[in-house]
Amino acid sequence: MRENAWAVVPRLRSWRRMVWRVVFVGLPLVAVLAWLDWRTTAAAVEHARADRLRLLAQVAAIASADTVTDHTFPAVPQPRAATPISEIGAPGTTEIVDPTAATVRTFDAEGHGTMWRFDPAEIAAPTRGIVVRSTMFAVACGLLGMGLVAGATHLGLARRLDRLARETATRLDFEVVEQGDELETLTTTLRRTIDLLETSCEDRARLAMVAERTTSAVVMTDRDRRITWVNEAFTDITGYTLDEVVGRVPGHILQCEESDPATVRRIREGLERRESIRETIFNRAKDGRGYWLTLDIHPVFDDDGDLSGFLAVESDVTELKSMQERLAQTERRLRMVIEGAELGTWDWNIQTGEVVFNERWCRMLGYEPEEIEPHVRSWELVVHPEDMDEAMHALQDHFEGRAETYRCEHRLRHKDGTAIWVLDAGRVYEWDEDGRPLKAAGIHVDITDARETALRYELAAAGASVGIWDWDLVSGDVHLSANWKAILGYAPDELPDTYESWHDNIHPQDRDRVISALERHLHTHSPYDIQFRMRHRDGTDRWTHARGQAAWGFDGKAIRVAGSLADVHDRKLAELAHERLAAIVEQSEDAILGLALDGTIVIANPACATLFARPVEELVGRHESMLVPAKDRQAELDHTERVAAGERVPSREGFRLRADGSEVEVSVATSVVRDDEGRVVGFAKIVRDITERREKRALQESHAALARLNTLLAHQNARLEEMTDRAHRFVDDVSHEFRTPLTVIKEYASLILDGLGGPVTDEQQDWLRTIDVATVDLNTMVEDFLDSSKLRAGRLRVDRRPVAVPEILDNVERLLSRKAEAADITLTIAAAPDLPEVFADPEKARRVVMNLATNAIKFSPRGSEVRITTRRLEEEIEISIHDQGPGLDRDDLATLFQRFHQLPNAMSPSVKGFGLGLNIARQLVWLNLGRIDVDSEPGRGSTFRFTIPIHHPVAIVDRFLCVQRQREDWPDRLAVAEIVPARSRETDRIRQSLCGASAPTDIKIVSRAGDRIVVFGPTDDADLWEDRLRRMVADEFGDDATEITVRGLGSFAFPEDGESARRTILNTLGHSKEILRA
């Protein structure tokens, strides 16, 4: 897919690194392994070990010790951790005790010895790299031995040597190529030491012995270069013993045909010039074995300055040489590998910009080597512009030491215009003294295929819930992975790899959003990372998360886009739920606090600011107790602890403090907050201001209390009513039962009086008459008493109707005349002729006449006259009762009509009565809408007058209002209603029912004509009253009465508004006048 360059997906870096390692690091590794291979040859190990042991043996021979302590010497387990010799020995001395057992003995300043034993197994065991250093160590040991021999004054030098040896060893460990130089340095040091020793050490023999025991071959010659002495190491290296070489010239013995003649010449010339010489030369040993030798030859002068001979220290550097050989070989191999692996290589002179590109490098881009200018420009020209920055950064990092190597993946333009991906890696191999890079080299690997494969692999491997999509914008090909289809509920072969499979399955509401996001990505390179709903095969919607990356051609147009699709439905739902929850918390009017276990406020929603009158920021981090007044803290704490203990605790009511110190009444609902593992990690508290609720509740409570009271009252009322009913029934019964025996008494007395039981004397007649009058009085008294109580209860039924005046008077005349006769009073009733009908309850009117007349008779002296007269006034009839009694004084008049008022001066003191008569009379008069008054003077008799209204509605209204004004217990509003029966013949029946036994006395019928009845009475709600009238009539008549129409005509205030009330009623009646007249 070279023509479709892949964009770098950042997440793939780690994988890319892997590729790099495989391709690039692997190759240098070959070299390293080769080098290690050299270093680990058993021969080398053995060699070094032998050297060391030999040296140790020689040192051991130097001295003996008197006291010995055994120690097992740690055999340099780590190169850099080896115990410095300077520390082992200081400030005493060291000796080798037993070369085979590798035992070293050290002495302190007082000569106390310590034995250090090297375990031979351990010496063989250490890592192979140690061997080289072991050699150096041994050398140092040897030198130290010499130093010790030379005396304590040279201990410092020995330490320096040791340090040097260690540093050398360290360097050697890593920089093999420099070993030669290090050896040189070492040798120089050695030479200097020897010089030093020569001048300072008195015992040359010991020097010789030291020389003899060093691992380097030491050769001493006379001035003619003939050998005078060689040490054992010489024998080891060359195979020749001391005896064999004494007197001979070293070069003659050792040099061979392969020895470099130039070197040989340089040595000879140096010797001739009596200079110090250092050369490396290939020689052959006695057995014909070839070896490389580094020679350090120094002229030795005697005290007089004459040349006495030469001292040569010769080191076997065969192994070094061999290593160099191997290195060269490795390099050759590497080159082959590079060629074989089709690696493009570059070798860049950073200062000049010149670059050597290999053939592969050129061909990788479709060019012939000749077509590529060997300059860094060539690279710069083909790098994809988008990748240039990254490459430059990577270079910079390496140049400035931040990265060990330069490594970068970028696109290069192929000759045919397509992009190829390369891994570009290299390193600087030459720096100048200031640390500036001079030369660098590296490789190019074509990883285009790898990247493509990698992307798909990566995405596919990312998890079962991730689907992969890939859309070639040039060809239109779409690839949808099996996972992609699985997310939508399809098997791989059930959904075609088409654009439509994607487009059509996006939730319609999300489609525009998704497509515009993708287009934005293709045009503006903004990230394509979007969550949307896809339609699942089962018809449900699934939340998915798509990410994608396009690749753009050199013309900037997107050529391909690919990415992943993940099913995030559950997560998204959880998120949405969480968002909703968060929104609820945000929007809640209740303060919501999140608390840590210790009560620290962790979260506070905006409502907290309102409730506590503090900014939310001020709350978070503080302890909850700052919000709780002291008096409520313990209770709050208990509440919280109960919740924490897992109890189901109802919300509690308490208090919270506001910033200004005021308290607010709240309800607090607390719940525990748990982490994923179910541990309680804190609390959530919902705090609600219940001030209003509390007030509301108080109101509700008082309402409820009122309702209860009302119920109670209603109940009491019902009971009272029942009791009253019973009382009245009782009164009725009493009245009834009382009359019968009374009648019996009266009748039998009357029988005797009338002579039916035999002759009666005059005296007996008088007595019997007294019985008769007394029974009548008793009856009147009882009736008065009962009427009085009924009147007070408002239960005295009134049946007003148009009635003729004689109808009232005729009935009373006979009763009264008998009384008058018994009291020797002349009763005269003089009714005016042609009186109009009155509107009244005749029974009540009759009672009034009886009452007043009875009183008149009672208080009149014998032989006097009681006169009853009638006359017509403007709108009423007046009935007067005159007597010639003692009359009443002013005081009497004032209290005359009160209940239980006893009139004085009764003519028949035996019968007193209850003093109810006049009170009842007045009330009965009022019931008939009349007036009553009295005109009296002491000694001149009395005249009681009362009126009854003429039957005329207007007059009645006036009268009604007038009478009511005088009453104290009357409501101050009146209502007027009109009852219109469906059939006019019903009018009388309705009227009768309204006036009947069950009718209340507070309803007044003011007109009855035609088909209408206008009524009015005390109430402040005409509508309710209207309803009451309807029910009342219905009760009386059954269902038929529902055909009546009851119209509330309004209610009006009374008595303040008496005049307008009157007018209202009269107007109401007005439309009935025609009917009335008819």
Next chain:
Amino acid sequence: MPDRVLIVDDERTLARVIGIRFKAAGFEVATAFSGESGIAAATADPPAAIVLDVRMPDLTGFEVLDRLRADPRTASIPVAFLSANVQDSARSAAMAAGAVAYLTKPYDPADVIAVVTRAIDAHRRSA
């Protein structure tokens, strides 16, 4: 032959004393002490007039009157109520029911005899 008056009242002493009055006035008297026995007596031997109490244990005077009116043998017999109930409404109801008079206790014996005498005369005239 004197007219016979039936007096119906559960109060026996009262019935008796009324009876004495009527006898004294020249009437033949029969008495009954309950509604049912009153009806039985009236039906068995229809009197010239009946004086009827309203409130009795078994039947009210109004019920008795209705029963009497319903029986052709007694339908036309004049009936005068003698009641302890002085309410005008009760009087109206009695008159509406077809009583010839509504007298209240305590009554004037002269009134009772006058009313009954008048009623018997009126009844005879109309018959």
